[in-house]
Amino acid sequence: MTAIADLLDQVRNAVAAQRPLCIKGGNSKQYLGREQQGEPVDVSGYSGVVDYQPSELVITVRAGTTLSDMQQVLAQENQVLAGEPPEFDGKATVGGTLACNLSGPSRPWHGSIRDQVLGVRIINGKAEHLRFGGQVMKNVAGYDVSRLQAGAMGTLGILTEVTLKVIPKPESTVSVRRTIGANDSLRVMNEICRRPLPVTGACWYAGDMYIRLSGPVSVIGAAAEQLEGRVLPDDDGFWSRLREMELPFFADAKDLRCISLRSTRDHFSEDADWLIDWRGARRWLAAGGNRDSLDKHVRDAGGELSQVRGAEHGADVFPQRSAVYRQMLLRLKQALDPDGVFNPGRLYSWL
Amino acid sequence: METAVLAAMFREFIDARCVVFADESKRPFECDGLSVYKQLPGLVVMPSTTEQVRKVMRLCCRHKVPVVVRGAGTGLSGGALPHPDGVLLSLARLSKIVEIDPDAGLARVQPGVSNLAISEACAPYGLFYAPDPSSQIACSIGGNVAENAGGVHCLKYGLTVHNVVQLTIVTVEGEIITVGCDGLASAGPDLMALMIGSEGMLGVVTEVTVKLLPQPSHCQVILASFDELESAGDAVSAVIAQGIIPAGFEMMDSYAIRAAEDYVGAGYDTDAAALLLCELDGTEEEVRHCAEQVTAVFQRYCARSIRVSQNEAERLLFWKGRKSAFPAVGRISPDYYCMDGTIPRRMLSRVLSEISRLSGEYGLRVANVFHAGDGNLHPLILFDESQPGELQKAEEFGAEILRICVNAGGCITGEHGVGVEKLAQMLDQFSNEELAQLNAIKDALDPDALLNPGKGVPTLKRCQEYRST
Known part of the structure; x- marks a missing residue:
């Protein structure tokens, strides 16, 4: 197993030589962000459960632990990490998942991994091994450096240990499918989500709307009866294929864009190829026309557009930011990684 | 800079009645919910628009005047304790509910709106805002964001940080920045989470978009x-x-x-x-x-x-x-001091018996109220401020309780914040390197240390003083 001392040494040497480092876990998220550059720091060998207290609903693992391994440990106690982030063939690590702030179809109800994180240990750009947050549900001492790491893609430090809250595994799930147009599905999904039902998924794909309910059998059975559509006791792996981006929609998309938008915003570019998830708050678009005009449309609606696949070489893929935002991020980068050794250019060309 | 001169500058763009200079009018602002700490501010200013907040910040930044932001003043750690030479920036007049989108389950509100007012406004739509600190009738959503407020429903519904999707922030330089996204996912580091719970030390919140949930049937x-x-x-x-x-x-x-x-x-x-x-x-x-x-x-x-x-x-x-x-305990004791440590639940009986032992040692009674689901203790130390030395004894006792919480694997504050109250206890929870990192984040966003100076994170100099005693 990789030792912390080795990781610290590697950072120290990189700083001394002013050489960029490229942080690697399971290597499952190259599709996200910009190209990696620099000498690899392999965190995947720093793995294993540090502490797990099922009665506290808290687990601490080393960052290189794979999500699947962790979920397996949790499953033995009938628990699960909420938010169902993708496991990518068992390669995704906990550290990488937090660094990319990933989640699955249940995000509107359970949040992303950022919502489960209670504390982290990181190596900063001074090669110091630091601990922030804690092992308890509530902790407001000091700035929230743990959640700041969510989405930073390693640009603000190397995650070495992550403490997460977990939830009891739902007893069962049931899905309801209904044939409906994309536009109408947005209205219906939002209407369903206003009702006090145990919804944990709301997606539109290829002419069908899928609603998922989770909980005790008696509860979801009664809830499913309130929804129009065909009840699918066995969802045929639909939700896991959605989570893992294994539906044909993803496989076929050479140009793939992901839009984060208020769920009630109108449907647009109706002729394009869409997959709508998160009850309308996430909209995937395959090969859909001019990026600039789309970007402007999304921005005007208060949303964010990211290019997931098919970006021009070297281009920025995440939403453009205001000068004030860029300055804030650059200053934070300077505070956590003064020599700029961690994942330069991975998130933005200017970071 | 002379506060009278600053007051005159503010009066150029803010209604004169909302720029408070006279001592007797500043008195209501001298403390927050932790009233053992009192300090008259140099000046109180109560803007009613984001634009006015920007102008206030620009002036204060240019003239290097400290700014303490205040919501409803119900905080329990002295986080809104004024600075004697600074501006107390009250956001109470930014009190509009800007928008409710019941279908998306979102409400966009100004920081001065009270926590309960959000749920009341959403009730006709069958929705509610989940975090419910016990001060919810009075406390403001801006203050909730500053402290990452919790309440009795955290275990299932999460803290403020889990129930906010977007913030508009005025930076110390008076610039506007939006963090988060009402589509749930925002690319890049979670700057919104960094702002939440930062106790008014990294920016001024002028608008908050919160998640609304269906009222359970x-x-x-x-x-x-x-x-x-x-x-x-x-x-x-x-x-x-x-x-x-x-x-x-x-x-x-x-x-x-x-x-x-x-x-x-x-x-x-x-x-x-x-x-x-x-x-x-x-x-x-x-x-x-x-x-x-x-x-x-x-x-x-x-x-x-x-x-x-x-x-x-x-x-x-x-x-x-x-x-x-809390008020019930207030009836049986002249004063009480509310602590806010968190512990892993399994440590409960050990920690409570330690507290009970210390109660005997200090000769001060303790009543325990506890968010059992999420391990957040609220021991109330009963004391009488009019008795010489009792306040100090209560504070020492409180510090000891927090040390026990840290040693049990917990932390010094679950939802009340560090403020001025728990600066020394930050050293029990963090190493010098960790505190230096937190200070570096503060320096990054507020290089002249104008926003709520002397709160939240002890400076390196104070660390050395605390550790040597």
């Missing part, structure tokens, strides 16, 4: 009393081990039970050593299903009595005792 409380704190604590863990996440799960010790019962007559068992309140919500089937399981667990842990609320009036009555616990 059913809600029931199970009230159980126990002969021993330990069995009550074990019962809490056992319920959770069953796979049930109650909406609220509260514990009170005998002192708190008796004080609350004397005060509001909620029907609590005053001979018990511990009382549990377990709230379940969801669909009718869900609540019935869980209530049966929880009742069985409480029986297994030898509860003295178990009562399940039969109607809404009874549910509210059961809660009334818990919700009045």
Whole structure:
């Protein structure tokens, strides 16, 4: 197993030589962000459960632990990490998942991994091994450096240990499918989500709307009866294929864009190829026309557009930011990684 | 800079009545909910638009004037304690609910809106805002963001940080930045989370978009009393081990039970050593299903009595005792000091017996009220400020309790924040390197240390002083 001392040494040497480092876990998220550059720091060998207290609903693992391994440990106690982030063939690590702030179809109800994180240990750009947050549900001492790491893609430090809250595994799930147009599905999904039902998924794909309910059998059975559509006791792996981006929609998309938008915003570019998830708050678009005009449309609606696949070489893929935002991020980068050794250019060309 | 000169500058763009300079008019702002700390500010300014906040910040930044932001002033760690030479920036007049989008389950509000007002405004749509600190009638959403406020429903519904999707911030330089996204996912580091709980030290919040949830169709409380704190604590863990996440799960010790019962007559068992309140919500089937399981667990842990609320009036009555616990304790003691440590639940009986031992040592009574579900303790240390030395003794006792919490694997504050109160205890929780990192983040966003200076994170110099004593 990789030792912390080795990781610290590697950072120290990189700083001394002013050489960029490229942080690697399971290597499952190259599709996200910009190209990696620099000498690899392999965190995947720093793995294993540090502490797990099922009665506290808290687990601490080393960052290189794979999500699947962790979920397996949790499953033995009938628990699960909420938010169902993708496991990518068992390669995704906990550290990488937090660094990319990933989640699955249940995000509107359970949040992303950022919502489960209670504390982290990181190596900063001074090669110091630091601990922030804690092992308890509530902790407001000091700035929230743990959640700041969510989405930073390693640009603000190397995650070495992550403490997460977990939830009891739902007893069962049931899905309801209904044939409906994309536009109408947005209205219906939002209407369903206003009702006090145990919804944990709301997606539109290829002419069908899928609603998922989770909980005790008696509860979801009664809830499913309130929804129009065909009840699918066995969802045929639909939700896991959605989570893992294994539906044909993803496989076929050479140009793939992901839009984060208020769920009630109108449907647009109706002729394009869409997959709508998160009850309308996430909209995937395959090969859909001019990026600039789309970007402007999304921005005007208060949303964010990211290019997931098919970006021009070297281009920025995440939403453009205001000068004030860029300055804030650059200053934070300077505070956590003064020599700029961690994942330069991975998130933005200017970071 | 002379505060009179600054006041004149503010009056050029803010109604003169909202720029407060006279001592007697500044008096209401001298402290927040932790009233043992008092300080008159140099100047109080109450803007009513984001644009006015920007101008205030620009002037203060240019003239290097410290700024302390204040919401409703209900904070319990002295986070809104004014600076003697600075501006107290009250956001109370930014009090509009800008937009409610019931279909998306979002509300966009200004920071001065009270926590409860959001849920009240959304109630006609069958929605509510989940975090509910006990001060929710008075406390403002801006203050909730600054402190990452919790409440009794955190275990199931999360803290403020889990229920906010977007913030508009005015930076120390008076620039506007939006962080987060009402589409749930925002690319890049979570700057919004960094702002939440930063105690007004990294920016000024001028707009908040919160998540609204459907009101559960059913809600029931199970009230159980126990002969021993330990069995009550074990019962809490056992319920959770069953796979049930109650909406609220509260514990009170005998002192708190008796004080609350004397005060509001909620029907609590005053001979018990511990009382549990377990709230379940969801669909009718869900609540019935869980209530049966929880009742069985409480029986297994030898509860003295178990009562399940039969109607809404009874549910509210059961809660009334818990919700009045602080004022109830206030009736039996001239003053009390509320602590806010968190611990892993399994450490509960160990920590409580330590607190009880210290209570004897210090000669100060303690009542314990506890968010049992999420491990957040609120020991209330009873004292009399008019007795020389008692306040200091209470503070020392409180510091000792927080040290016990840290040693038990917990932390010094679950929801009240560090403020001025727990600066020294930050050293129990963080190393010098960690504190230096936190200070570097502060320097990055507020290089002249103008925003709420001297709060939240001890400076390196103070660290050395604390560690050497």
